[in-house]
Amino acid sequence: MASIRRTLSPANHGRSQYPNGSAFSPFSGINSPSSKLLSSSRLSSSPSASFAAVFVGLRRLFFGSLFSQKYGRRGAQSWRRAIYRCMLFCFIGFLLGVMPFRQVHDVRTHDFSFEIKPPVVRLQEEEESEKIDGPENNVGVGVEVSAVSLVEIRKKERIDYEPRKLLIVVTPTYSRVLQAYYLNRLGHVLKLVNPPLLWIVVEMNAQSAETAEILRNMGVVYRHLVCAMNLTNMKDRGVHQRNAALQHIELHKLDGIVYFADDDNVYALELFERIREISRFGTWPVAMLAQSKSKAILEGPVCNGSEVIGWHTNEKSKRLRRFHVDMSGFAFNSTILWDPKHWGRPFMDPIRQLDTVKEGFQETTFIEQLVEDESQMEGVPHSCGRIMNWHLHLEAHGCDYPRGWLLQNNLDAVLPLV
Numbered sequence: 001m002a003s004i005r006r007t008l009s010p011a012n013h014g015r016s017q018y019p020n021g022s023a024f025s026p027f028s029g030i031n032s033p034s035s036k037l038l039s040s041s042r043l044s045s046s047p048s049a050s051f052a053a054v055f056v057g058l059r060r061l062f063f064g065s066l067f068s069q070k071y072g073r074r075g076a077q078s079w080r081r082a083i084y085r086c087m088l089f090c091f092i093g094f095l096l097g098v099m100p101f102r103q104v105h106d107v108r109t110h111d112f113s114f115e116i117k118p119p120v121v122r123l124q125e126e127e128e129s130e131k132i133d134g135p136e137n138n139v140g141v142g143v144e145v146s147a148v149s150l151v152e153i154r155k156k157e158r159i160d161y162e163p164r165k166l167l168i169v170v171t172p173t174y175s176r177v178l179q180a181y182y183l184n185r186l187g188h189v190l191k192l193v194n195p196p197l198l199w200i201v202v203e204m205n206a207q208s209a210e211t212a213e214i215l216r217n218m219g220v221v222y223r224h225l226v227c228a229m230n231l232t233n234m235k236d237r238g239v240h241q242r243n244a245a246l247q248h249i250e251l252h253k254l255d256g257i258v259y260f261a262d263d264d265n266v267y268a269l270e271l272f273e274r275i276r277e278i279s280r281f282g283t284w285p286v287a288m289l290a291q292s293k294s295k296a297i298l299e300g301p302v303c304n305g306s307e308v309i310g311w312h313t314n315e316k317s318k319r320l321r322r323f324h325v326d327m328s329g330f331a332f333n334s335t336i337l338w339d340p341k342h343w344g345r346p347f348m349d350p351i352r353q354l355d356t357v358k359e360g361f362q363e364t365t366f367i368e369q370l371v372e373d374e375s376q377m378e379g380v381p382h383s384c385g386r387i388m389n390w391h392l393h394l395e396a397h398g399c400d401y402p403r404g405w406l407l408q409n410n411l412d413a414v415l416p417l418v
Helices: 033-043 047-063 072-098 147-156 179-191 209-218 234-252 269-275 362-370
Strands: 121-128 138-145 167-172 197-204 222-227 257-260 281-283 286-289 296-304 307-312 330-333 389-391
Touching (some): 167 179, 167 234, 167 269, 179 197, 179 209, 179 269, 209 222, 222 234, 234 257, 330 362
Parallel strands (some): 167 197, 167 257, 197 222, 286 389
Antiparallel strands (some): 121 138, 257 330, 281 330, 296 307
């Protein structure tokens, strides 16, 4: 087969040559028949070559008409001009977005108020007087209730959103006839107290299923603790149960107001709200039913405002005590237990109730570890003039009760239906 050679003109000697004899251009030779022939013969030899052929065809379809050999340089210049214009417009739009068109006030300098301020309301009341020897007298009374006065009233009724102190209520309990009644009564009172509140219930040796069920169904945040200690004297049971709760508070560094609330006492709801006002140590009078059940006695502080100036006591055997307070007649800040430096305590020993002292002296020996004298106490409420806690000593001794407070068999007495 005869070969045909094409001689190059002198004008193209200094350029890189391609099969179609044209100079270098990224889109040159697209419409050349020789390039079509060569590309088709080369790309048909393998699958990858067929893919390349498809790509070349798409490139010719989209860019062949835009960048032809004749108008390649002019088309490139038009594209550059369009890109520059687009960038200029974007920059102008950015400047317009940043520049404010009117004065903008800084919202941080103004207080936010979520109240809807009502407009000035004008109330008109018309009354018709009776005819008394003369014409009718219409009395019109104009009352203007300004928006300022309404806002002041709403501010007084506004809910206090300041964070409240945590109330840590410690209750030692044990299995007996009236245990379910006592726990349910105290639990429903605590349920009405504003949160946050933590109810720590302590039992001896093991958690009873009956107590756990009551706590689960009560709807109060609680912790069910166990005091694992073998005791020979059951009178010291409450002392060790409270010490287990104090150890738990100290270990977890719970920050709040600690209050020992026995399950057999009667409490006013106001008491738990007053306790939150305590800074270090607060105390109040407790009404008690004497052991003989024949008289009521008062035990607690005598106050001048919030200052403790004396003590109420009626029992001669307890007059030797330093502080005449019932176990449910005081509360204290929990940080005294685990942050003694904050309160200037000179010793670092853990604060616990003592089981080595005589019965009735646990309160005063424990309080002596918390405060030095009455100057560090607060009377609750003001002037200690209200009784918010009652200790009645009501127990049913020697009575049997079914396990889980459920009757397994029918009662012996059966009344026929009439």
